[in-house]
Amino acid sequence: xxxxxxxxxxxxxxxxxxGKDAMKEDGTVNRAALPAIFNPEDLNALEQAxxxxxxxxxxxxxxxxxxxxxxxxxxREGLYRGADGGVLLTDRAFAxxxxxxxxxxxxxxxxxxxxxxxxxxxxxxxxxxxxxxxxQVAEKLGISQVTYAEKIVSVxxxxxxxxxxxxxxxxxxxxxxxxxxxxxxxxxxxxxxxxKMVQRNKYAKTPSEKASLxxxxxxxxxxxxxxxxxxxxxVDADLTQTGLAGSPTKVKQVENVVFQAKExxxxxxxxxxxxxxxxxxxxxxxxx
Amino acid sequence: MSNFYSDNADLKHHLNHPMMRRLVELHERNFTEAExxxxxxxxxxxxxxxYEKVLEIAGEISGEIxxxxxxxxxxxxxxxxxxxxxxASATEKxxxxxxxxxxxxxxxxxxxxxxxxxxxxxxxxxxxxSRADASFVNIWGLQDCAExxxxxxxxxxxxxxxxxxxxGETMAMDLTEPDAGSDLQAVMLKxxxxxxxxxxxxxxxxxxxTNGDGHIALVLARSEEGSKDGRGLSMFIYDxxxxxxxxxxxxxKMGIKGSPTCELVFKNAKAExxxxxxxxxxxxxxxxMNGARLGIAAxxxxxxxxxxxxxxxxxxxxxxxxKAIINFPAVSEIIATMKAKLDASRSLLxxxxxxxxxxxxxxxxxxxxxxxxxxxxxxxxxxxxxxxxTPLVKGMSSEYCNQNAYDCVQVHGGSGFMKDYPCERIxxxxxxxxxxxxxxxxxxxxxIRHVGSGTYLNIIKEYEAxxxxxxxxxxxxxxxxxxxxxxxxxxxxxxxxxxxxxxxxARRLVEIAxxxxxxxxxxxxxxxxxxxxxxxENYIRYGxxxxxxxxxxxxxxxxxxxxxxxxx
Numbered sequence: 036x037x038x039x040x041x042x043x044x045x046x047x048x049x050x051x052x053x054g055k056d057a058m059k060e061d062g063t064v065n066r067a068a069l070p071a072i073f074n075p076e077d078l079n080a081l082e083q084a085x086x087x088x089x090x091x092x093x094x095x096x097x098x099x100x101x102x103x104x105x106x107x108x109x110x111r112e113g114l115y116r117g118a119d120g121g122v123l124l125t126d127r128a129f130a131x132x133x134x135x136x137x138x139x140x141x142x143x144x145x146x147x148x149x150x151x152x153x154x155x156x157x158x159x160x161x162x163x164x165x166x167x168x169x170x171q172v173a174e175k176l177g178i179s180q181v182t183y184a185e186k187i188v189s190v191x192x193x194x195x196x197x198x199x200x201x202x203x204x205x206x207x208x209x210x211x212x213x214x215x216x217x218x219x220x221x222x223x224x225x226x227x228x229x230x231k232m233v234q235r236n237k238y239a240k241t242p243s244e245k246a247s248l249x250x251x252x253x254x255x256x257x258x259x260x261x262x263x264x265x266x267x268x269x270v271d272a273d274l275t276q277t278g279l280a281g282s283p284t285k286v287k288q289v290e291n292v293v294f295q296a297k298e299x300x301x302x303x304x305x306x307x308x309x310x311x312x313x314x315x316x317x318x319x320x321x322x323x
Numbered sequence: 324m325s326n327f328y329s330d331n332a333d334l335k336h337h338l339n340h341p342m343m344r345r346l347v348e349l350h351e352r353n354f355t356e357a358e359x360x361x362x363x364x365x366x367x368x369x370x371x372x373x374y375e376k377v378l379e380i381a382g383e384i385s386g387e388i389x390x391x392x393x394x395x396x397x398x399x400x401x402x403x404x405x406x407x408x409x410x411a412s413a414t415e416k417x418x419x420x421x422x423x424x425x426x427x428x429x430x431x432x433x434x435x436x437x438x439x440x441x442x443x444x445x446x447x448x449x450x451x452x453s454r455a456d457a458s459f460v461n462i463w464g465l466q467d468c469a470e471x472x473x474x475x476x477x478x479x480x481x482x483x484x485x486x487x488x489x490x491g492e493t494m495a496m497d498l499t500e501p502d503a504g505s506d507l508q509a510v511m512l513k514x515x516x517x518x519x520x521x522x523x524x525x526x527x528x529x530x531x532x533t534n535g536d537g538h539i540a541l542v543l544a545r546s547e548e549g550s551k552d553g554r555g556l557s558m559f560i561y562d563x564x565x566x567x568x569x570x571x572x573x574x575x576k577m578g579i580k581g582s583p584t585c586e587l588v589f590k591n592a593k594a595e596x597x598x599x600x601x602x603x604x605x606x607x608x609x610x611x612m613n614g615a616r617l618g619i620a621a622x623x624x625x626x627x628x629x630x631x632x633x634x635x636x637x638x639x640x641x642x643x644x645x646k647a648i649i650n651f652p653a654v655s656e657i658i659a660t661m662k663a664k665l666d667a668s669r670s671l672l673x674x675x676x677x678x679x680x681x682x683x684x685x686x687x688x689x690x691x692x693x694x695x696x697x698x699x700x701x702x703x704x705x706x707x708x709x710x711x712x713t714p715l716v717k718g719m720s721s722e723y724c725n726q727n728a729y730d731c732v733q734v735h736g737g738s739g740f741m742k743d744y745p746c747e748r749i750x751x752x753x754x755x756x757x758x759x760x761x762x763x764x765x766x767x768x769x770x771i772r773h774v775g776s777g778t779y780l781n782i783i784k785e786y787e788a789x790x791x792x793x794x795x796x797x798x799x800x801x802x803x804x805x806x807x808x809x810x811x812x813x814x815x816x817x818x819x820x821x822x823x824x825x826x827x828x829a830r831r832l833v834e835i836a837x838x839x840x841x842x843x844x845x846x847x848x849x850x851x852x853x854x855x856x857x858x859x860e861n862y863i864r865y866g867x868x869x870x871x872x873x874x875x876x877x878x879x880x881x882x883x884x885x886x887x888x889x890x891x
Contacts, residue, residue, distance in 0.1 A: 229423065229424055232425075233373070234438075253365075
């Protein structure tokens with residue numbers, strides 16, 4: 036069946052390859068020093084969407100991202116791999132949002148896109164590591180959710196079959212559409228950018244990116260090059276629920292943790308010592 | 324995170340050669356296709372930007388997927404199951420990534436779903452894929468065969484086969500047989516016309532067929548019963564979906580172990596004629612081989628690059644006598660010379676590619692409209708250069724690739740002899756490059772004609788006419804002195820027009836021509852980009868010494884001494 040899919044994606048600083056200047060003096064992330072990338076698990080999510088599109092002719096994929104104007108890069112990256120279109124949600128009113136305010140803004144945009152059968156996002160973003168936004172969007176939209184998905188197996192008669200990754204194995208679940216799926220990093224890696232799609236979409240721009248152009252005739256001829264760009268007003272968002280105003284989370288303190296080997300303990304392989312270690316790790320909540 | 328395009332500024336330098344404007348404009352027929360295809364470029368800058376973006380994709384896949392898989396591909400290798408080839412599992416992953424990225428049919432026209440790119444970015448992608456895994460380029464790179472279908476098959480055949488190649492089906496060229504290796508005129512595989520269904524049937528055996536179980540194969544077979552030589556051979560297209568060919572075994576090879584080298588048995592296999600009867604060897608295979616030779620030159624350059632980088636990295640990390648071994652002149656000279664040979668072969672690779680591209684594109688345009696007088700002239704000159712430079716680049720770059728692989732192991736010392744470092748695989752993979760698609764000795768046979776005809780000298784004189792800035796004048800003087808020695812040596816060898824004597828010295832003359840041509844190309848690279856100065860100087864110094872050695876051998880050789888080398 037032809038599906039309408041929305042993929043939620045985020046542009047994040049590449050925290051996997053950090054150099055010396057990755058953090059500022061005050062303990063916040065130095066975004067200027069880290070390249071902005073497509074959040075890795077959101078790429079896994081996009082791949083699941085693309086596989087669904089291959090199996091279900093007529094399916095369309097819209098990529099939705101919230102962020103500053105340069106986050107439009109993420110939409111282009113999506114188009115280069117096979118997404119059909121994208122929307123950038125950008126507004127000063129969204130700035131400083133925690134997961135609650137973010138999921139509110141995203142859910143407003145999903146409503147505006149309308150009639151989505153499946154919303155797919157990565158499990159979590161590598162900058163915040165909360166894994167809260169996907170589930171919160173589902174709650175705000177009042178639809179079901181399946182988290183930790185590793186494979187979307189099939190969609191038939193409004194019913195979706197999904198394999199979930201659990202700690203010691205997998206489970207296969209069935210759910211009714213519409214629903215939201217968060218995809219785990221163990222799912223298939225996203226396909227590479229495609230040469231033809233790159234050539235077709237490389238000039239795709241948001242209205243603010245087009246503002247500096249003198250000749251926009253290309254965008255009249257090729258309508259698919261016009262990316263959506265929505266403000267808080269465009270998605271009818273209640274400003275008390277967006278940005279800082281809508282974010283109950285307050286960062287109390289940021290602590291720099293430097294791992295050092297000075298407190299290391301050497302254990303023998305004796306059962307008692309290992310037992311002791313396990314108890315200690317459980318007591319300080321490292322495990323369990 | 325490595326990208327084999329963006330980590331190698333030399334590639335961008337060659338991509339941005341001034342001749343590209345002409346090549347792109349010809350390929351794009353003045354950018355008229357943008358109306359019809361949404362991925363066609365709007366202008367020259369747009370096309371070049373797309374070339375670069377596509378090379379970034381190829382570079383990313385090479386660096387992130389193909390290179391990390393190379394070791395497991397080498398170990399696992401392909402297998403034969405029920406008469407068909409099963410690739411190593413990582414080979415399948417490599418192929419899947421390149422197919423999904425749309426890196427098939429790069430230079431085929433858009434009407435068959437190709438990208439319609441110049442040959443230059445295609446060869447550059449092959450250069451990078453070879454650096455990642457030389458065995459894999461033999462599977463992916465056989466998309467060159469599609470060029471031959473594009474050039475010589477009927478429109479109806481092109482419509483049937485070329486989109487399949489662009490969608491990811493692989494190809495093979497079935498030429499060699501147990502008794503027909505270098506001498507393809509001896510091909511025996513029998514083609515008989517079946518009156519009942521109007522198809523051709525193939526029977527016999529092919530050997531040493533790279534990717535022999537590819538989806539679509541070009542097969543050289545004897546269509547004219549009773550004929551003995553090359554004029555009785557025709558070219559056929561075999562579609563694996565039709566069946567009739569069984570892979571009897573795959574060779575257990577020294578290197579490029581991921582590439583299946585097959586022995587094929589044709590049992591009444593259905594096939595269709597490609598082009599005209601009797602032109603199989605004399606026209607089509609020659610075109611096919613020239614394309615393939617350029618491909619092997621790219622493979623050689625890619626392997627050279629890998630060898631150079633492995634050696635450089637090891638020499639920086641390995642400490643002996645209290646310092647990194649790169650700080651010993653004996654080691655650093657090896658590495659600087661490797662880089663010089665690498666740069667020289669790459670410059671010749673792209674010069675050759677540009678001329679092949681230029682004449683082939685003009686040839687294709689000539690089928691659409693009649694060429695202007697200047698265009699015909701341009702095509703003729705480009706073809707002459709392409710024909711002369713192709714055996715030269717295949718011969719020289721494959722020999723340098725072997726030398727660089729040898730030196731890479733040498734820099735690693737005892738560790739290089741162990742299976743612990745990639746250099747031993749590189750060493751094994753390099754070995755085939757100077758053998759297949761015509762040994763170096765056969766490249767010399769092809770190249771010596773262009774010594775005799777003066778084509779090399781004309782090319783050299785054209786380069787000589789380019790003025791160079793003062794700081795490069797000394798290098799140019801060396802090249803001019805080498806040219807004088809070349810002319811003298813050619814005169815000495817050809818004075819008596821003794822064919823055997825010319826054959827005997829041919830390698831030496833061709834090598835001298837190669838050193839001068841590559842020296843001039845590097846000189847031109849230095850004029851566009853400072854970073855080539857070091858290699859230019861090092862290569863010209865090296866070439867000068869080699870030229871003196873060869874010229875002195877010729878000068879001091881007494882014709883009667885040839886007996887010492889014959890009748891061993």
